[in-house]
Amino acid sequence: MFERNDVVIFLRVVQGCNINCSHCFTLGNQDQVLTTPMEYVVKFLEAIKNNVDPQRGVIYLHGGETFLAPMSYLKEVTAFTRKNYGAAFSIIPQTNLIYTIDEEYLDFIRNHCDGHVGVSWDAKIRFGSIKSEHAVRQEQLFFKNFKLLIAAGIKVHVNITVQKHLFEYSPQQIADMFEGANSIDFEHLSVFNEKTKAIRPNLKRWAQWLDGLTNIYENQNVSWCLPQIDMFVKSLENGITYQCKCNCCDRRTFTLNPNGSTGFCPDNSYIDPSSHVDVAHADWALFERKAHEAFIARLATLNTENCFACEHYNECGGNCEDTLFDDSGECPLSKMTIARIKEHKDKFIKLLHERSEQNLLEFTKGKS
């Protein structure tokens, strides 16, 4: 049932983090910092290679905070990955960027990964009260490092969670803050406890906000692209519905957790893993059956009722989970933005082609 192209593998190589974001599945800095045993990494990558034989894709090094791991360990992981998966797979570390960057770090990203780094930034939910001196210093450190990476020629992909504090920044502020980045991508908030419930965004507000940022993307000569928008434009251009990254997780995405548990979608895998790396290695048929069950279960969560009635259904495919909707009349993908793209289709197609080399690697490597 698994696809062989555009495979995405999340290796959570570190348990524990140096900060504690409100929306995080992990215990953040309240957890022990441990690296994932190399034996698990080897078994997981071998199992996928032997049973799926993926042809191209991306391997993300993830955490917790990836760079809490010793550099020697990270190099061992990348060396094994490179040897077994070759150049058709890119290796990209994901990080919160809250630490000191040195030459060894830059060399690691340039020469042991693919010169790209995924950076998470979130508005006012990373350091407790944003007004505290500590929070201000951490935020300054983040932007100092962001600029340093850009100056060093590293390709930076920014990842932002859609949550209510994001709207305290205007789209223009975000556009200016991340000038120099290759892409800005948005991830929908998973609501799984009281803390995440408290930061749920109003979707009408989100739609207006995203439309504001898309307007900047359309009309200002910014450095970054918006993968979420580009994916939709590609659908329009090719007349094919490319479903969102999430909707195909259980068919082409694999996640390993530090304790050896595994899953498909990285979000679900943390709190609700479907299997273990030992099973993947010893009994692939059983591992695959779990993927099939997850895929079927997910289909039942899609908000088909709203989507079937939507004017954009034919181009969009309506692949958002029910839990992401609210009663505002908008949707997580933003009908307002989709209407803008349809109205200015030629302009967006031109942008898609101009920016094609700088997009997320899982986007540029596949779906052609």
Ligand code: SF4
């Ligand atoms: S930086 Fe990432 S891993 Fe660390 S607490 Fe925040 S969301 Fe969780």
Ligand code: SF4
């Ligand atoms: S635009 Fe939103 S409501 Fe319309 S089909 Fe897509 S996901 Fe569903």
